[in-house]
Amino acid sequence: MEIDDLRFVYFRRSYYQKRAPRSEEASGRRVQVEDRRRECRCLRFEDWSKTKLKMLRQIEISYPPGSRVALLRLTERAGGLKEVRADSLFGAKDAAPPSFAAVIAGSEREFPLVLGSDPKDDWPEERLVRVLLVRSPPPPPRRR
Numbered sequence: 001m002e003i004d005d006l007r008f009v010y011f012r013r014s015y016y017q018k019r020a021p022r023s024e025e026a027s028g029r030r031v032q033v034e035d036r037r038r039e040c041r042c043l044r045f046e047d048w049s050k051t052k053l054k055m056l057r058q059i060e061i062s063y064p065p066g067s068r069v070a071l072l073r074l075t076e077r078a079g080g081l082k083e084v085r086a087d088s089l090f091g092a093k094d095a096a097p098p099s100f101a102a103v104i105a106g107s108e109r110e111f112p113l114v115l116g117s118d119p120k121d122d123w124p125e126e127r128l129v130r131v132l133l134v135r136s137p138p139p140p141p142r143r144r
Contacts, residue, residue, distance in 0.1 A: 003102040006053065006131060008043050009110065010091040010098045011035040035096050043074070044090040044098075051082075059131040061113070063123050068115040086113035100128055 013035050020030035042050040051074065060073040070086040089098045097114035111128040115121045 003104060005103055006133075007039040007041060007101045008053075008089075008098065009037065009039050009101045010044055010089065011094060011096040012038050012091070013094055035094065037096075039101065043072075045084075046088055046090055046092070048090065053133055054135065056133050058133065061128055061130070063127060068121075070113045072113070089113065100131075 013033065016032040016034065018030045018032050020028060022028055024030070040050070041054070042052045044050045055077055056074055057077050058075040060075075062071045062073070064071065069092075072084050072086060074082045074084065076082070086092060086098065091098050092114045097112060097116065099110045099112045101108065101110045103109070109126075111126075112124070115123065
């Protein structure tokens with residue numbers, strides 16, 4: 001099936017210090033943790049480097065049996081090949097793991113790349129296995 005808007009989803013954790021009544025907190029400060037959802041048309045790695053999806057030809061995703069981490073095989077347009085574990089992507093060690101998101105048949109779908117820490121979690125029945133990234137043809141030249 002064709003998808004026009006494949007996006008990589010990660011969460012960025014921010015810590016805020018807020019004022020609190022002394023009756024609640026002796027220091028008068030409270031730390032608030034917020035995970036903000038971010039989406040991009042790239043793969044963001046833990047060291048904050050990225051690979052843009054437009055520079056890739058194909059992404060193959062495998063889910064090894066018994067593993068909680070997917071393996072990604074990235075084929076570049078120039079022919080280079082890179083294999084990475086999904087836990088090397090940004091946010092994989094936080095509470096909300098990274099995933100791919102796309103709109104399919106009018107509904108937003110997410111495909112996780114790392115399972116949560118609950119041992120009962122299992123890979124969803126419907127998984128993303130291969131993504132062929134096809135560039136749209138350039139627009140026709142303008143007539144003068």
